[in-house]
Amino acid sequence: MKILAIRLENLASLAGFHEIDFTAAPLADQGLFAITGPTGAGKSTLLDALCLALYGNTPRLRHAPNRDSQLSDVGDATLATADARTLLRRGCASGFAEVDFVGRDQHRYRARWAVRRARDRHDGRLQAAEQSLTDLDDQRLLTAQKREFERLLPERLGLNFDQFTRAVLLAQSEFAAFLTADDNARSELLEKLTATGEYSQISIAAYRRARDAKQIVEQWEARLADDLPAEPEARAELERHAQLAQGELEDVLRHAKRLDTRAQWHATDTKLREAHAEGGDRQRDAEDRWQDLAPARADHEWRRLLAPQRHRLTRQAELPGEIARLEVTHTQTREALEHAKVTHRTAAHERDQAEQALSQAETARQQAEPMLRQARDQAQRLATREHQLAELENTHTERRRQADELATQRRQAGEEQQRQRQQHDRWQATLRQLMGDHERLEDTRREAQRAHDRAAQRRLALGELESRWQEAHRADQALRTLKERLTEDERRLEELVSQGQAARRRLDDTDGRHRTILELVERSRAVRSESVAKLREGLQSGEPCPVCGGLDHPWRHHPPTTPESAQLAAQQAEEERQLTQAQQERDQAQQQRDDLLGQYRALEASLRQRRQDLEDAEHRGTKTRRALDDHPLHDELNAIDAAERNAWLAHQRQEAEATRAQQERTLNELTRAETELAPLEEALRQIELTLTQLDTQQSGLDQELASLAERLPPLRGERDAIAARLEDLLGDHASPDVWQRHLDARQDSARQVRDAALARLHEAQQNQQRLAQQARYEDDRLTGLREERSTLDRELTEWRGAHPELSDAALARLLAQSDDEASRQERALIDAEQARQQASATLAERRQALIAHRRDQELAERGEDDEALLGGEAEAKIQRLRDALAGEREALAPRLDTAQAHRDEAAHVLRDDDGRRERQRESQAKLEAARAEHRRWGSISELIGSADGKAFRRIAQAYNLEQLLEHANAHLATLSRRYRLVRGGSELGMLVIDGDMGDERRSVHSLSGGETFLVSLALALGLASMASGQLRIESLFIDEGFGSLDPQSLALAMDALDGLQAQGRRVGVISHVQEMHERIALQIRVEPAGNGASRVSVAMR
Template sequence: MKILALRLAQLASLPGPVELDFSAEPLNDAGLFAITGPTGSGKSTLLDALCLALFGNTPRLRNAPGRESPITDIDGSELQTADPRTLLRRGASSGYAEVDFIGRDGQRYRARWAVRRARNRADGKLQAVEQSLSNLDEERLLTAQKREFAELLPRYLGLSFDQFTRAVLLAQSEFAAFLKADDNERAELLEKLTDTHEYSQISAAAYKRASAARDEVKRLEGQLDDDLPADEATRQQFDNELQQAEQQLAASHRQAQQLDDEQRWLEQDRQQQAGVDEASERQSQAHNDWHALEDNRRDDAWLTLLAPQRDLLRRHDELQRRVPEQRDQLACVHKQSEQAATALQQAESDEHQAQQQLSHHQQSLDKSRPAIAAARELSTALAAQQHRLATLKEERDQRQRQLAELNEQHQQCRSRYQQHLQQRDARQAELAAWLEPGQAVDAARQQTQQQWEQSSQHVLSLTQLAQHWQSFSEASERHRQLQQRLTRASEEHQQCLELGKTARLRLDDANTALEHVRQFVHRQQAARSESIIELRAALSAEVPCPVCGSLDHPWHDSPPATPEAAQLAASQAEEQRQLDDAQRAVDSAREERDQLLGRYQALDAQLKEDHTTLRNIEQQREHAQQQLQAHDLHHQLQEVAEGERSRWLQRQRLLSEQQRQQADERRQALDRAQRALAPLADVLGEDERELERFSTRDQGLNEELQRLTQQLSPLTQRTDELRQQLTAQLGDHHSADDWQQHLEQQRDQTLQQRDLARQTLGEARQQQQRLVQQQQHDQQRLDALEKEQRELCQRIEQWRAKHPELTDDNLARLLDVDDSAHRALQQRIADTRSRLQAAEVSLDERRQQWLKARAIRFPETSSEALLSREQQHQVEQLQTTLDERQAQLKPELDAAQSRRDAAWHAVKDDDRRRQRMAEGRERLDAARAQHQRWARISDLIGSSDGKAFRRIAQAWNLERLIEEANHHLAGLSRRYRLIRGGSALGLQIIDRDLADERRSVHSLSGGESFLVSLAMALGLASLASGELAIESLFIDEGFGSLDPQSLAMAMEALDGLQAQGRRVGVISHVQEMHERIPVQIRVLPAGNGESRVEVAT
């Protein structure tokens, strides 16, 4: 990977456009170049533009705060501090950054990042960023989509953003801190440099998993202790009581079943009677509907007779309308033909007149051509003269501006000189003000330092005392609050336990009711089964029924009639409703029970946790009280009332802080005054020399301005003469071209008019021919329609003569009925006939079914008397007797059911407890196994802060980094080699010039530290880039703090990098480096927050 060129505009302090071509001289042959300029001029903006073009982000913005610190844009909208669009220069409407590079495949690519404001206005809203990637060798745009750009660029460049900032942009300050750090700090720095945070996360996660598994084991053990089943003797007693209660309940159910069968027959009889009444009403309604359709049936007969003549009559009506329309159309065409003949004569006259005007304008143009040529020559001469005059005026104005700027700078220099004089006098007076009479500066500084240290120590002591007091107060308050919460939680815990027992009983009752409904529905379905006849036939006396278990079989000899479909559907719907109601009751009771159980478990766990927290808080309060009593100032605090202690501590700390601040202010004032006096003498001398240079330049500019003013007078006179001659030649025209253009426009307009007249003439001739043909065609069509109309009239008169009873009104009404309406009428008649037949059949079937059912129930009664009023009164007496017997049986059945339910609940509750105990033991065994597994893992790599596994993993990363760093260190200086030593993440240096003596990294000089830091930075770059060859490096830090000898070693190291075939760019403020690096990219301030960039050698 190699950077070929960098271009940017309107970014930060660089308005641009700026172009740095590393493939052109002098940068092409420069293996080492410097980026120089004052602080804040925009040197780092060049590297920001490099990252923007490639990745749309910069290292500085990546570390900026996010949503916590928005900034306001020029249009009032808010931008995040980390938004790259904030790099757009203030007042600019658009900006961009562009990089050409050689990718991992050897081809040349161009990456571009651009941003603009709405409508390209400086006050417009910032728009979305635009990014594009192009292949320069193939001249092909690869993408202009931001998301696709982020996927393609690392593929062609070979580096991600993090890898690029570690492999191409080297920040040595991190490695200087890395060398001098302890193991914990070195692990954190190495984790940051190698971007391997996952090892700390794995360590912390393993610790959390082990803690969670341990808590789960404790929770399950507590649950088993709170839910024990009954012993064996109690369980045997529950089983015996349940067996006796079920026997009593079965006997009561058999009696109730007999009454239910009698009730079902009575209900079926009422339903059959209602069915007969309903069928009779439907039969009467069907008769009425059939008689109401008498007129419709008569119309259906006429429509059937009229169907063969319908098309003939419709065609006759259509001809009655079309013949008059055809006559009107023929008259209209005749009138249009006469108008077309008149238009043809007018078009021939217009064409002749246009041809004459065209000839006249062409002659005028030919006569004016010589005069136009002469005017054009005068215009050329005048333009040349005006250009010379404008050039001299611009040069004169430029000299005037330069003179004004020079005068302003001269005045500014004088102001700075006076200001520096005043600053020197003020600093001398300020220094004297802080000294006592006859006191030396060093003595005053030492005295102030002692006062500051004493005040700081007193502030620290008061801060510790306040912390101990606050810890004791907070622990006491938490202890009081937690005791109150424990009291409330215990009451709620007991209340939840009582509600849970009640909910469990309701759930058991609902399950029992659901089972009874299911059994009842099953018996009802069995009674309606298709095989019920075979089952009844197989019944024997004293043998229980296989469906209901009864020993009495009343329907063995006289079975009930099978209900028809409507009654069957109603019965099934009622049974399903009862099942749904019972199921909903069970679900509601179970949901209530589960909610209370969850609440009970949560309260139980909360109580245990609160008790543990209470013990911890008591220990914390006791510890805080011991620390408070052991403090030196405790006796002074005890003398203050308890309510006033916080305010007393605050006043004491404020007083000590004021004393320390006063001492610190005096010490800083002494330092500022001494530091400010030193450079003022040199500044004053430089100001005097600059004033002399301004005076010399002022004199030269005045002489140059006088010379230009003398040359302007003759040029202005000659220009006016040429302008007068040209005005006389042109007359009313502005220029020769305007004159010629005016004549040519007149000719062209006349030519267009002539062509338009010819076109109009041709169209008029075509229109006349078309209308003549149309007139002939319309006459033929009219003759044919009149002939057809006469023939149809004869045929219709013959058919009407055969049917004189069909009047004209009826015929017109019947013709308005279309085929679909006729078919609908026929369908309506057929449907009414079918309903009448079906109603009569249904009435007969239902009466026969009712007679058959009553004949089976009352076999001694004749068929005629079965449906009489006397028989109906007998049926009603049966219902009254049945209601009395059911009312007597219900209390006995409810009492038996209650005894059985109580015994069943006791057995089922014990079964559930036993089941929960077995399941709880399985879950506890699984939780213990899980805890053992995670405990072993946590013992190896787990820790709450992630340090355990981080140290293990970063030790391996340190080995890789040392290996790569030693490879680069051998090329920079063969004297040193890095090794691990002293601790798991310790670093030592082997000095080969001292017989391979091991040295501490803290013993390295500034230059040696620079070499080692640079080698480690290059090693990390190799790790980040993998197998990719990096030919471009940029070093942004590390040179300002080096002494001359160390700086010489650093320059030798940079020369070594250059010799390895790398192009290295160095950002530095050190003047010695500027002198030793011939090729420089200079960023020079131009005032008003702007800088310009130039390449110098």
């Protein structure tokens, strides 16, 4: 992965468009560069633009509050402080960030993030941010959708946002905290830096699973205790009671069953009686229906007699109409035949005329064929001449246009030559002015470089002198402050000792007073019949009293009430109050003494630390004063009054900086003059060559134009002569093709007319033949129908003579009946007959059933016939039996309800107990399962579980620390072969092996600033390797507080950065430390330009 370019517009303090192109000189030629500028100028905004273009977010915004913190925007609109759109510069309508990079597939891509306000006005509402990804190799837009962009970008780049901010943007300050943290804090930091928080979550989940499993076990145990079944003796009693209730209910049910049997006999008797009555009604209805169908039976008989003659009578009625219709049709056919003969003669005449017209059209076409061939030849020659003339005229026009363009180019080249000549003369004059008295340009550059280096070295020395002087001054101030604080703490310690002695005395007084009150209360209570109360409590039933010898103890549980009891209760309450007050005073005194003791111990520990800090400060002061005395400019500083040293140092640094800046400007102007002159001279040579080439091309075009002008007139004359001959041949026709189409159309039209006439003639012939045949058929048909009518009239007259009782009206009515109507009438007759027979059979059957049912009850006297069972006496006896049954059933109903209630209650109690027993079995099984689950999760939780997740986190992060140290040592070997990192001291502890000290193991807390930077940088690069996997990271941006390093440590840091550059990485360092600016030649400068805006430039020192 490699960053190729960063572009941005209107972000924070960087107003307008800015571009940093790492593929163009000088950034393309240097592997190490510094991003410099004062605080707040916008150095970090460049890295914000890098992250915005790739991920739409920045590391700084990621830690900002999201919802609780709001910023006001235009109008009443607000933005969350974590919203990336807040980076849009105030007063701007739009802005963007854009990054070109080489992805993991070696393709070049461009990622863009853009935001704008509504209507592109500075006071419009902010719109949603837009993101797009483009493949630069294919010039293809991959996506402009935000969700698709978030998916594609990590795939093409090879890193997600967290990995990018650890592998490409290295924040070393996090690793300084990582080095000095304890094991728990280090595991949390390592978890955050390696994005392996799932181990803490697993640990917490294991702990919670074990806790939840334990709660489930306790819940099931409580549920079992709350739902116990009956004891075996109680269960047996419940079952015996249920059996008795069931026996009682069965007796009542047997009696009720006997009554139900009797009631069923009465119900059956009622049904049979009602059925017998219904059968009589149905028989009477069937007889009435049979009598109503007498006319239908007569019609049915006549239809039987008419059946053999029915078709003759029907045919006799149909024949007159059929003969009349056929006679009309035959007349029409004769008339159509005569008309068809006329049509046939007309079609034959039209056929002859069409044949003659076709012959004339063919003759005219044959006669025009020779002239048509001549016209085609002339038209072909004319087209050829027209084409040649058009090509020649186009060539002439194109050459004229080229001549005009060459003239324009010749004029522009001359103007450009004059402009370049003037610019060349100006730079020559500037270069001579810069050289002054020097004869050679190299001498001028060498002298300016030496002056620049002298000024830079003096400025660096002055900066180091100021740093040492300030450090010595700070050490003296810190020493004085520590002494004052030590004196104050000693005074405070003496006060605490005095307060502690007073608190001890108060504690002894309150403790003595509490013991005195307690002894008085105990003696008073002992006097108040304490032994009597104890003897009363010890009495046992049936045993003699030790005082009186009696076996009855009436006051054992309820002693008698005496007049002194109220006074005794009040006295006891007062004693309790005094005891409580004394105890509270004693507790307060004890708490005050403990508080003072805690303050004393804390202050004593603070005093020890103060004395140690004072000793360290005196040691540091001595060291800093010695370093100040060793500085080469110390004598100059001592010659200045102490009050004026700050001003003197600032003035000296300003003079050195001014001298260095002046010489740097001179060098830059020399370089620029040389850089500008070389392309100008080359441009002048190219312009002169271009002018010569343009003159040559102009001469050739003039000759070609003259030749073309000579060829055009003869060709136009030949074209006009051919056009005149062609016009004579064509006459009124526009072209040979039009003439040919006219002849073809005349012949085709005549042929179509002839074919149509033939078709009409053929159709007329067929129509005439069809009508003649139809006329003959109709003659034959009329003759046959008249003969059939005569025969039918004779035969039917004879049949009517044999049946004179059948009137013409009846015959007409019978013949008018349809077959369906006759079938329905016959079906009704059959149904009526069957209904009458079935009703008679049903009535007899139901009568026998009712007699048989009543015969079993002996309702009639012996010897009487069966009719007596259907009489009134039998009905009265049955009613008396029904009333007696109703009385018995009414008396039995309460007994049945009571027995069922007893049985149901006993069964309900048993079912409840059965349910509790079943629930006990199920709950016991679930309890065992819950206990097994608790044992399983308890075992896991014992290994890796904890409420805060640290148990498994420390195990997992120990492995991650091993991996991190392996990667870090690989990078540390290239930065400094002296050091190597290993685990030690604790589970997540780290030690440094010092190769120059015989592989001595050192604490990371003993490293100097430079050593800490090397180790931290190696750790950062190691984490970058872990984050990026197999992806090669070729661009790094390091943001580190280099200002805290001493000169020696700064030199180590610079050597480490040079080592990264030597590995083929492009490294960018963000810093405002001047010494680093002196060491790093290539700089991206972010300089304030006023009004809160900054400008970005790339320069070589």
